[in-house]
Amino acid sequence: MWGDRGLRRVPLLRFDEEGLVDRGRIWLLELAHVVLAVPCMVFFVFIVVGWPTATVLAGLLLLYLAVPAAAQLGRLHRYLAGAALRQPVEVPDYKQSKLTGLAAVWSRPWTWLQDSRRWLDLAFMAFASTGGFVMSLVVVSLPAGVIAHVVLALVFRNPWWLLPISLEMALWWILTPVLSMVRAITTLAMYGNTLTAQLERRVAAVAESRAESIDHSAAEIRRIERDLHDGAQARIVSLGMNIGLAEQLLHRNPEAAAALLAEARQATTDALEDLRGVVRSIHPPVLADRGLTGAVEALAVQLALPVRLSADLPGPIPAPIETAVYFAIAEALANVVKHAGAQRAWVTLALREGRLRAEIGDDGVGGAVLGSGSGLAGVARRLRAFDGTLVIDSPAGGPTSVIVEVPCASS
Amino acid sequence: MRVVIAEDLALLRDGLIRLFEAHDFEVVTAVDNAQTLLQELETKDADIAVLDVRLPPSFTNEGLMAAVEIRRRRPSFPVLVLSQYVEQLYAKELLASGQGAIGYLLKDRITDVKAFVEAVQQVADGGTVLDPQVVSSILSRAQREAPLERLTEREREVLALMAQGRSNAAIAARLFVSEKAVGKHTNSIFTKLDLPLAADDNRRVLAVLAYLHAD
Numbered sequence: 286m287w288g289d290r291g292l293r294r295v296p297l298l299r300f301d302e303e304g305l306v307d308r309g310r311i312w313l314l315e316l317a318h319v320v321l322a323v324p325c326m327v328f329f330v331f332i333v334v335g336w337p338t339a340t341v342l343a344g345l346l347l348l349y350l351a352v353p354a355a356a357q358l359g360r361l362h363r364y365l366a367g368a369a370l371r372q373p374v375e376v377p378d379y380k381q382s383k384l385t386g387l388a389a390v391w392s393r394p395w396t397w398l399q400d401s402r403r404w405l406d407l408a409f410m411a412f413a414s415t416g417g418f419v420m421s422l423v424v425v426s427l428p429a430g431v432i433a434h435v436v437l438a439l440v441f442r443n444p445w446w447l448l449p450i451s452l453e454m455a456l457w458w459i460l461t462p463v464l465s466m467v468r469a470i471t472t473l474a475m476y477g478n479t480l481t482a483q484l485e486r487r488v489a490a491v492a493e494s495r496a497e498s499i500d501h502s503a504a505e506i507r508r509i510e511r512d513l514h515d516g517a518q519a520r521i522v523s524l525g526m527n528i529g530l531a532e533q534l535l536h537r538n539p540e541a542a543a544a545l546l547a548e549a550r551q552a553t554t555d556a557l558e559d560l561r562g563v564v565r566s567i568h569p570p571v572l573a574d575r576g577l578t579g580a581v582e583a584l585a586v587q588l589a590l591p592v593r594l595s596a597d598l599p600g601p602i603p604a605p606i607e608t609a610v611y612f613a614i615a616e617a618l619a620n621v622v623k624h625a626g627a628q629r630a631w632v633t634l635a636l637r638e639g640r641l642r643a644e645i646g647d648d649g650v651g652g653a654v655l656g657s658g659s660g661l662a663g664v665a666r667r668l669r670a671f672d673g674t675l676v677i678d679s680p681a682g683g684p685t686s687v688i689v690e691v692p693c694a695s696s
Numbered sequence: 697m698r699v700v701i702a703e704d705l706a707l708l709r710d711g712l713i714r715l716f717e718a719h720d721f722e723v724v725t726a727v728d729n730a731q732t733l734l735q736e737l738e739t740k741d742a743d744i745a746v747l748d749v750r751l752p753p754s755f756t757n758e759g760l761m762a763a764v765e766i767r768r769r770r771p772s773f774p775v776l777v778l779s780q781y782v783e784q785l786y787a788k789e790l791l792a793s794g795q796g797a798i799g800y801l802l803k804d805r806i807t808d809v810k811a812f813v814e815a816v817q818q819v820a821d822g823g824t825v826l827d828p829q830v831v832s833s834i835l836s837r838a839q840r841e842a843p844l845e846r847l848t849e850r851e852r853e854v855l856a857l858m859a860q861g862r863s864n865a866a867i868a869a870r871l872f873v874s875e876k877a878v879g880k881h882t883n884s885i886f887t888k889l890d891l892p893l894a895a896d897d898n899r900r901v902l903a904v905l906a907y908l909h910a911d
Contacts, residue, residue, distance in 0.1 A: 550808065553807055565781070582785060
């Protein structure tokens with residue numbers, strides 16, 4: 286939508302073609318702002334008049350028209366400002382009224398009244414139709430002044446009229462990016478969308494997910510310790526006891542010794558089986574051998590229903606991400622087998638625009654949800670440590686798809 | 697019988713050598729990586745190669761790749777692959793050529809020395825020996841697969857034992873039936889899986905393959 290550089294990067298005092306193209310774009314943007322100032326003003330008045338008269342039907346109607354419209358206008362302005370500044374824009378949700386039916390007619394304005402974001406919309410409508418309007422108007426009208434002076438010079442046949450043109454041009458050249466930038470920054474700042482505010486929210490989210498992943502890895506280590514203690518360790522202890530006994534019995538009772546040794550051999554097999562289980566739960570060997578695609582293929586081969594795998598991964602994936610995504614896919618496929626009653630399933634893996642995306646789909650009964658305490662909820666928590674997301678789309682009657690996305694710079 | 701071994705852990709390599717020599721096998725060479733094994737096989741004569749799946753340099757599945765490579769150079773040369781864990785996918789890849797003389801076992805199975813030596817013997821004789829864990833994981837999946845659905849419960853048991861490389865006599869002993877009855881079951885399995893008339897050994901391999909490829 287915007288050029289290579291945002292408003293902050295437009296050089297003020299360099300005169301070149303690129304600068305002219307930038308100013309052309311800005312002029313169009315400000316023209317849009319000038320036009321949009323009209324509905325902003327109208328809705329501002331509607332809301333201001335609507336609230337005191339909300340007790341009668343007319344006021345209520347005004348509010349129902351103007352409040353949602355102001356929200357949309359505010360959203361549009363934020364996106365325009367974000368695009369011009371080349372800065373991501375976040376639009377938080379408004380408070381929702383919980384009542385439905387006829388009661389909602391009254392409860393909705395009541396919710397609006399209590400939502401600070403709605404009042405922010407009103408404040409922004411005021412800004413867009415006053416101060417913001419003036420800023421945009423200056424940018425739009427300075428070239429008009431140039432045209433006016435050329436016309437005056439022609440009409441009065443007096444070249445002195447051309448004198449202010451260079452001044453106007455210079456003013457326009459410098460003021461255009463400055464005013465537009467101030468306006469865009471003001472817009473985003475009013476909505477709490479400055480870079481600082483975004484970073485603050487981001488830091489809060491990272492702190493939370495870091496705490497979660499520390500909790501998670503501590504719990505994992507406890508589980509591994511318990512598995513080893515109750516499994517392999519215990520079996521090796523009993524193995525040692527059996528061999529020790531067999532050693533004593535070797536001469537006195539060779540038959541009993543042989544039986545004990547046979548038991549000991551079985552114990553080694555069981556201990557190894559336990560260890561394999563632990564290893565698989567930490568890092569499946571096939572993942573180390575074959576990478577994500579091969580490991581998912583090995584997973585699919587074992588399932589009781591046909592699974593179609595299509596993978597488009599150009600290079601190796603960083604190991605921690607690979608493991609997290611593998612366990613997500615394993616959990617989703619296990620759910621397909623357990624709950625979906627599906628005939629077929631499919632897995633697609635792709636790496637696009639720095640995001641690793643895995644989709645696990647099936648043609649089963651649908652109705653899957655990300656309930657707390659479910660296996661997938663745990664997986665989603667683990668993915669958050671990598672800024673990853675897990676989304677379930679599962680209408681009743683199917684088909685179900687689980688989409689896992691993780692930012693990932695492929696090496 | 698002459699054996700070549702590729703196993704990177706010295707402890708296990710020495711154990712294997714001792715085990716083979718105790719059973720009058722000749723260990724031609726025992727190396728710690730797949731590359732040397734392939735070179736040794738060029739010059740030295742052997743009856744069977746025993747490989748670990750994880751070998752240097754990357755410790756992933758060099759052994760498996762080497763097994764496939766050995767078979768590409770010398771089709772139906774007996775190869776026994778050992779591993780700390782088994783994957784159905786790997787079994788499928790090993791058997792993909794459709795020839796017998798392949799073994800794929802968990803290392804745990806070595807502890808049952810008698811059965812292990814028998815398995816080595818069977819692979820060297822052209823048989824197919826799959827680890828019971830691979831077989832049971834296929835079986836649990838095979839319950840609802842089309843061609844295998846036609847088999848009776850008993851026939852499936854026989855097929856599972858066939859996949860583990862057991863002879864008709866051994867299967868008969870295991871299931872407490874006569875060898876003749878086992879012969880009848882195997883013939884019925886071959887018919888139901890539409891396997892062509894051929895040497896019995898080869899059909900056994902094909903039956904196991906049908907088992908693995910059921911998807």
